[in-house]
Amino acid sequence: MKLRPVTKSQAEWAIRECSDHYAYRLKSGKNTCTDCGHTWNTDCKTDKCVCPHCGMKLDVKNTQERKISGKMCFNVLRMTGKYQTLRMFVIFAEMRKGKKAEYNIVEICQYWVAPNGQCEVIGLRRSMSFYVDCFAFGSGMEIRSNDEVFSFIARDFPMYPKVKIMSSLHIDVVGNKFFGISPAKCISRFLSLPQLETLMKNDTKDVFNYFLNNPTNCRYCWASYKVAKRHRYEFHDLGLWCDYIKMLKTCKKDVHNPHFICP
Ligand SMILES: [Zn+2]
Structure with a gap:
């Protein structure tokens, strides 16, 4: 079964909530929103502000820098047919002063949980790195036997708030924050x-x-x-x-x- 790419509302949510947004502020009081590129002047000294053009909440950076890039993971928990699916994405942000920020979303993993609780994980290969969230982005999605990193990401990174849970599950796993374990593992345990x-x-x-x-x-x-x-x-x-x-x-x-x- 093939899954559709991330939806527009999921992407918009991820850009708004999962990635950092900055206002570059110069000593002169000139601000630049890294999200839409808008510039405006202010004499306030707060470390947070809202862009008057795009309305994004911004962290102020007092800097001469012109470019920032960042990345962040997020999860989407939905149903696909009779299966519970948990998908993980990385969002890459590229912000240049005076330009609209560019975002790129890449899927790194899918958990599939069957109604009997059987669980499989399909994901990218990890690249050899000290950082947990480094993946070989050209490696292709394959069944992985070791899901330690994925379950860590699933547990600790934000979840798209519109979740859909298998109706045969009677426990409020979302309200109980998946009992502190990875969402896919939690659902699979309760089902089995x-x-x-x-x-x-x-x-x-x-x-x-x-x-x-x-x-x-x-x-x-x-x-x-x-x-x-x-x-x-x-x-x-x-x-x-x-x-x-x-x-x-x-x-x-x-x-x-x-x-x-x-x-
Ligand atoms: Zn803006």
């Missing part, structure tokens, strides 16, 4: 682990967070967890307890028996 919804309603935040971040243990120890909970067992270290349950299973002990699972 129905236990999380139960935990969220009936358990402590710590327990919920532990199982959200350790899905394998959640699946593996769930039955035992329910039995232990029914016997009012107090979990001091859930991670350690899960390891203990795995050990019991390896030793072929009955992991539904409170005698074993509530040490």
